[in-house]
Amino acid sequence: MGWEREGFESHEGTVGVLVADGSEPGPVAFDMGSGSSFYESTSWWHYNGTMRRPTATSMRGRCACGWRGEKTFPIDWEQVRRDDDPDVYDTSGPYEDWAAHMDQVAARQVSLPEDVAGPLRQLRERLDELVDGEPLVALRAVGELEEVITSSGRYAARLISLEDTPVSEVAEALGVTEKVARSRLSRYEFLR
Template identity: 60%
Template sequence: MGWRRERFESHEGEVGVLLADGSEPGPVYFDIGSGTYVHESTDWWVYTGELRRPTATSMRGRCACGWRAARAFPIDWQRVDPADLTAYDVSGPLQDWEAHMDEVAARAVRLPEDVAGLLKRLYERLDELVDDEPLTVLRAVDRLEAIVGVYGPMAARLVTGIGEAGGGMVRVAEALGMTEEAAGSRLRHYRYLDF
């Protein structure tokens, strides 16, 4: 599992690697038996050069949205412990991804303070109630779903029109703080809730 930031989950980050020529390698495939399934991985630590795998010479931060960090950090394979991969320092790529996420968050639409406050208080109150009064929480969630059922489709149809007219899904995804794929999926989900 990669790096995630709350409220921006579709922008999952991870360590990416580069080969000596500066290119980014494709996945490494593992044939683990005689079945038809072949496991693949893009985890940074599989690019060791062993067993005909490509050899990564450096690492950088990358994101599910397609973003790649400009900075690259050399990989010292002599210091990588296969038994404890978390001991190897990947803080540089992580810091770059965090900076990317700060930019994503800055471009996302801001909720009005009163709406953000209401949502925060509702979350906190439901959290207080859930253990002792789960039926009350279910009743509240039912009311929330009714609200989503009214306003989700309405907003999704309006946003779909905006996306088609000016900037496409890139603009919508940026405003929602999501990848284009996640934004498209979210719009389709809300758009057809009332059918």
């Protein structure tokens, strides 16, 4: 499991690795011994050189959106083996770089006016309370919200399409990847 920031689900962060030549290796495949499928992993601790796997020499922050941290941090495999638990190894450097990347993503995101952001916060809090105490009321409220989303979302998505706004601009404004932006536009434009 990687790092997540609420509201930015398409920007999951993880520790990425580099091998001695400075390249980023592909996923490590694990042969489970039967069948034609293999389990693949990009978890940094699997690049330890055992069983013909590549040996990572350094780590850096990595984001699902394609961003890679510029700073690299050496990996001390002796320390990893000594601790015998990769979760205790210090990966704070890559995390801090990813967090700074997320701060930049958030800064480029279009701001909601407070008269919209405040009521949305209150609504979310109230719905959380209703789900626990009165789930039928919460479900009714969600249905009402779906109607608002259908009409407003469809209209907004169509206006964006008519204005030929580049998907890259939409993605930046929403704080998502271009793939997610295209999907969201398409979903909202054709809601019924």
